Amino acid sequence: MKTDKVIELDSQYILQTYGRPGFVLERGNGVYLFDLDGNRYLDFVSGLAVNAFGYGDYDVLKAIEEQAGQLMHVSNLYHTLPSTRLARTLVEGSFADRVFFCNSGTEAWEAALKFSRKWGNTVAGGKNRFISMNNSFHGRTIGSISTTGQPKYHQGFEPLLPGVDFADFNDLASVEALVTDETCAVLVEPIQAEGGIHVGTDEFLQGLRKLCDDKGMLLVFDEIQVGMGRTGSMWAYQQYGVEPDIMTLAKALGGGLPIGATLMKQHVADAIKPGDHAATFGANPVVANVALTVMDKLQADGLLDDIAAKGEHLRNRLEKLQQRWPEQISEIRGRGLIQGAVVTDRAPADYLTAFRARDILVAPCGTDVVRFLPPLVVEKDQIDEVVDVFDEILRQS
Numbered sequence: 001m002k003t004d005k006v007i008e009l010d011s012q013y014i015l016q017t018y019g020r021p022g023f024v025l026e027r028g029n030g031v032y033l034f035d036l037d038g039n040r041y042l043d044f045v046s047g048l049a050v051n052a053f054g055y056g057d058y059d060v061l062k063a064i065e066e067q068a069g070q071l072m073h074v075s076n077l078y079h080t081l082p083s084t085r086l087a088r089t090l091v092e093g094s095f096a097d098r099v100f101f102c103n104s105g106t107e108a109w110e111a112a113l114k115f116s117r118k119w120g121n122t123v124a125g126g127k128n129r130f131i132s133m134n135n136s137f138h139g140r141t142i143g144s145i146s147t148t149g150q151p152k153y154h155q156g157f158e159p160l161l162p163g164v165d166f167a168d169f170n171d172l173a174s175v176e177a178l179v180t181d182e183t184c185a186v187l188v189e190p191i192q193a194e195g196g197i198h199v200g201t202d203e204f205l206q207g208l209r210k211l212c213d214d215k216g217m218l219l220v221f222d223e224i225q226v227g228m229g230r231t232g233s234m235w236a237y238q239q240y241g242v243e244p245d246i247m248t249l250a251k252a253l254g255g256g257l258p259i260g261a262t263l264m265k266q267h268v269a270d271a272i273k274p275g276d277h278a279a280t281f282g283a284n285p286v287v288a289n290v291a292l293t294v295m296d297k298l299q300a301d302g303l304l305d306d307i308a309a310k311g312e313h314l315r316n317r318l319e320k321l322q323q324r325w326p327e328q329i330s331e332i333r334g335r336g337l338i339q340g341a342v343v344t345d346r347a348p349a350d351y352l353t354a355f356r357a358r359d360i361l362v363a364p365c366g367t368d369v370v371r372f373l374p375p376l377v378v379e380k381d382q383i384d385e386v387v388d389v390f391d392e393i394l395r396q397s
């Protein structure tokens with residue numbers, strides 16, 4: 001089938017909720033994607049922070065193949081080996097004591113909301129309000145949009161879930177002002193990704209931890225995009241010296257297959273009883289086996305240091321570009337291999353088009369940010385190539 005035909009059928013049969021560019025991706029290899037017409041793209045999107053090891057990683061493929069041949073799915077009515085091993089790996093490698101598995105980011109977030117409310121309503125004596133952040137992003141189901149602090153995701157889907165108050169990110173006083181006797185949890189991304197790559201400050205996240213301890217509230221971190229090594233540490237919270245009570249994961253965890261996980265401390269787990277929550281596919285044997293492989297690979301000697309070093313390199317090169325083009329780029333924001341350039345002269349979409357014309361894929365976020373999210377296995381010279389092309393685009397604007 002030809003490119004034009006695929007795009008025609010897409011517009012005829014698929015619900016048009018996405019604006020997609022005019023090519024059809026057919027295969028991938030390493031950090032490169034290839035379309036139906038044989039064009040090769042250097043991928044700095046990684047399937048939205050999913051493909052940590054790029055395309056066609058041998059270990060990921062082997063984990064799928066071996067487990068698919070052995071046992072693919074039996075539901076969570078039964079014990080299976082991969083999900084149990086994955087749970088142990090996640091607990092031993094994080095702040096958490098327990099894990100709940102599901103299939104996506106928004107589902108992991110919904111579970112975090114339910115567990116927080118159950119804890120608040122039972123253990124904490126009747127608290128069920130949330131404080132979430134303006135400009136946040138937590139997914140597209142009703143509970144997730146209700147706790148997402150961006151009105152554009154709410155419009156037309158009202159009424160939203162009641163009991164949500166919005167504070168300003170990195171403004172501790174604005175959170176303190178909203179705390180009531182009914183607040184059960186403070187919800188935050190340590191680094192706001194979709195909202196435009198805003199990095200939480202130490203004072204803010206440490207202040208939230210103390211506030212939650214003082215007022216008897218849970219601290220819930222959404223690390224769906226920035227966890228799993230993206231920032232140069234396994235979890236973003238490790239860079240702040242702060243542990244949450246609940247943390248959500250998805251995206252990179254499944255190596256390209258869908259999985260979500262909600263991690264929690266034992267005091268939260270104590271509020272949850274058999275039957276309180278469930279997911280038919282949650283950590284099915286195949287995706288769980290892949291996630292185990294992903295975690296093993298991330299924990300391999302030197303990888304996180306390597307990610308941090310490459311992130312530093314990307315950051316330094318982008319900052320030099322910002323100094324050279326201050327009229328076009330006002331700021332570089334990010335940590336590790338999630339970096340954003342705030343562009344002021346034209347829409348991020350225009351930059352996307354310009355990058356694509358030079359066979360590079362990047363993704364916008366917020367209202368004015370060009371986001372760089374390469375696979376974690378990206379090489380230094382590929383980073384240089386992307387920044388050099390960015391320089392060229394800026395020179396011609």
Ligand SMILES: *Cc1c(COP(=O)(O)O)cnc(C)c1O
Binds near residue numbers: 105224250
């Ligand atoms: C992507 C994302 C989600 C939603 O994940 P889905 O798998 O698309 O449902 C939630 N929170 C954050 C921080 C995300 O980046």
